[in-house]
Amino acid sequence: MDLMQNFIVNNDCYQYNVKRADSRYVKFQTEGPKGLMLHSVGCAQPSAAVFQKLWNVSGKEVAVHAVIDANHSYIIQCLPWNYRGWHAGGSANNTHIGVEMCESSYIKYSTGGKFTVLDREKAQQHCRTAYNAAVELFAYLCKEYSLSPSTICSHKEGHAKGIASSHGDPEHYWRGLGMSYTMDGFRADVQKALDKLNQPAPAPVPAPVTTPAPAAPASDMITDIHNAPAWAQPALRELLDGGYINGGTDAETDPDDINMTLDTIKSILVAKRYIDAKIAELKK
Ligand SMILES: [Zn+2]
Structure with a gap:
């Protein structure tokens, strides 16, 4: 996993956390996350660095914990994991870490989350790159915070549960590209990756058996x-x-x-x- 920290220190959300602006920030910082929310950015921009730069200013009403590059699969961590983020547009901000996957540049959005695909093969490759990195990151976070993959939801699922604003990501993106990805599949993939992380380290290779030196002849x-x-x-x-x-x-x-x-x-x-x-x- 190619994870780098580049916190969006100029973002108001980051500053609210620094000041522990109210009890919600204190609670998140003290108790840590209770779940993880998967997003996709909803525009044709594959570069994580572009978003980090975009969010690292005052006056933005968005701040996610991490953003995943769709070109190269690296991940930029924008907020400490135990900071309260602004990603869900609902109460999930009080409980969930939010992670955005960048989307392919080979699509073109029209309105209402609809897009046309300019190059299906390349767009799908972008999608797979970000998806696989997300699986790794979510498995890492599950292990780090002792969370079950069942605590993972998408922004879309969060809305259905009443804890997030009305968005369709990332399922709309997967569906629009003709991918077979689903959130159940994502949770299962995270579980598999988590099982690997939790596997006990392989037993050390036993040292070659050495024949003991012949005993010295009995003293005369x-x-x-x-x-x-x-x-x-x-x-x-x-x-x-x-x-x-x-x-x-x-x-x-x-x-x-x-x-x-x-x-x-x-x-x-x-x-x-x-x-x-x-x-x-x-x-x-
Ligand atoms: Zn979202």
């Missing part, structure tokens, strides 16, 4: 002189009896304790032989 620790190889025993006895090795720590008093690996014993015996040989030389 010689604990006691009687466990030492026979060839080492006489020299070890001499060292033990002479007090040169005590078999471990000072606390250990067993005269037979060695507690050395065979490698250590070999090193000690090599050194001992060397020293013995040197002493023998000196004695000559």
Whole structure:
């Protein structure tokens, strides 16, 4: 979803919200939206940026939360989602976020919401672009505000419920282009998109199973002189009896304790032989 914020800060509606002009603004800002209303702009203008600019002035009696571009599917957020907008012309303004879909430039309006289609294929493509972006945006808003897609209505449905002014959007636009879109279909599409958003993140890929390194060979620790190889025993006895090795720590008093690996014993015996040989030389 290509959503950008460009708030219509100069619009009176925006300023009323900043000032929290009356309890309706406070309530919307405190409690957040209770539903979402889908509109289409009702004129042959596909550019969302054009509308943002048009509304970002004082003296306009319209302010929607977002407008969806029909050319490129980007969305301009015009009001913070928890601001009370001016889009429904009725009490839905107190409860609903309002979103406008731009309409194709390949249509030409006459009167009373009637239009002729100049290039059906291109106009339908514009329509699909805005519709798909609207599905994504509404799913996002449902998730964000814990709203069921059943709280979504069109401006036309809002009028039927007595919460919006007498408009036929966006159904008149879909119908006029020969699209198969309906509000029930829209709600179902939003539900599908919402289900995707709510899907738990895929489980992390398990790390490859590594074979543990083979255990180190058991230590060839010689604990006691009687466990030492026979060839080492006489020299070890001499060292033990002479007090040169005590078999471990000072606390250990067993005269037979060695507690050395065979490698250590070999090193000690090599050194001992060397020293013995040197002493023998000196004695000559
Ligand atoms: Zn409308």
